[in-house]
Amino acid sequence: MADAKISVEIRDERFRQIINEDTVIDQVATGFIFTEGAMWNSKTSELIFSDMPGDVVRKWSAKNGITTYRQPSHKQNGHYFDLEGRLVSCSHSASNVTREEHDGSITILASHYNGKELNSPNDIIVKSDGSIYFSDPTYGRMEGFGLLRDQDMDYQGVYRINPDSEELTLLVDDFKQPNGLTFSIDEKFIYINDTDKGHIRMFDVADDGSIYGGDIWATPQGSGDGGCDGMKADSTGNIYCAGPGGIHVYTPDATSLGVIHVPEVTANFTWGDDDLKTLYITASTSIYKIRVKVPGPKIS
Numbered sequence: 001m002a003d004a005k006i007s008v009e010i011r012d013e014r015f016r017q018i019i020n021e022d023t024v025i026d027q028v029a030t031g032f033i034f035t036e037g038a039m040w041n042s043k044t045s046e047l048i049f050s051d052m053p054g055d056v057v058r059k060w061s062a063k064n065g066i067t068t069y070r071q072p073s074h075k076q077n078g079h080y081f082d083l084e085g086r087l088v089s090c091s092h093s094a095s096n097v098t099r100e101e102h103d104g105s106i107t108i109l110a111s112h113y114n115g116k117e118l119n120s121p122n123d124i125i126v127k128s129d130g131s132i133y134f135s136d137p138t139y140g141r142m143e144g145f146g147l148l149r150d151q152d153m154d155y156q157g158v159y160r161i162n163p164d165s166e167e168l169t170l171l172v173d174d175f176k177q178p179n180g181l182t183f184s185i186d187e188k189f190i191y192i193n194d195t196d197k198g199h200i201r202m203f204d205v206a207d208d209g210s211i212y213g214g215d216i217w218a219t220p221q222g223s224g225d226g227g228c229d230g231m232k233a234d235s236t237g238n239i240y241c242a243g244p245g246g247i248h249v250y251t252p253d254a255t256s257l258g259v260i261h262v263p264e265v266t267a268n269f270t271w272g273d274d275d276l277k278t279l280y281i282t283a284s285t286s287i288y289k290i291r292v293k294v295p296g297p298k299i300s
Contacts, residue, residue, distance in 0.1 A: 034145070035287060036052055049282050053075070057073045078134070110159065116153055123231075180228060
């Protein structure tokens with residue numbers, strides 16, 4: 001598709017400080033099966049993203065277009081960079097979390113808990129102390145998005161990997177299908193959404209990295225297809241969540257500012273380009289981008 005004016009649903013006038021109503025949405029690339037796991041590499045000016053059913057992780061850059069980054073990929077989903085700039089990834093069909101070392105080798109960071117295989121790690125973030133948090137729903141044990149097989153666990157949880165010992169700790173296990181997660185800008189809180197229940201929960205983060213609380217913080221609602229999925233905070237602390245119709249944006253006090261409507265069901269997104277003011281969106285068969293006024297945080 002050619003550049004087209006984006007549809008922005010303004011629910012609070014402060015949304016105009018984040019995005020222009022007359023901005024355009026650009027389809028960067030299309031022809032994929034289902035895109036996910038958007039992550040911007042600022043060192044190489046490349047977008048990394050997964051095409052889960054295609055069992056491939058790809059890259060896009062303005063210079064080289066689409067290239068293959070990792071294939072096969074064990075149907076990887078979410079990605080993030082750790083403090084050393086190494087890519088950590090969630091593998092749906094292998095039910096593990098991996099880290100790509102500087103020499104290109106792959107280290108498995110987590111695959112089992114209490115002797116049982118993880119469900120299918122889905123989305124992942126890294127705290128400023130190096131600890132890794134990831135969600136573990138069952139989507140990767142389904143055909144297409146993963147590998148059809150029975151579940152070892154009797155729950156769907158969220159975990160933390162200790163940055164020093166690499167010990168795996170279960171943080172919470174009362175989700176139906178935990179999915180996207182992100183820290184508040186000061187890392188005092190972690191937001192985790194539940195796709196099946198259609199809401200976002202907020203937890204306090206303790207000094208030891210554990211979490212507590214977990215009240216429902218927001219419930220993304222609106223027209224259009226899609227459910228709670230990828231989630232990130234911008235550089236000023238606003239919380240973005242893929243949801244019905246596109247990307248829902250909230251203030252830290254859970255006020256719904258508005259929705260960035262996307263032409264296809266949206267799974268994830270990240271900020272890129274030199275100023276981190278281009279929002280790259282993984283939406284079903286395509287990658288889209290739009291310009292925004294507020295930059296995202298620098299991750300890589």
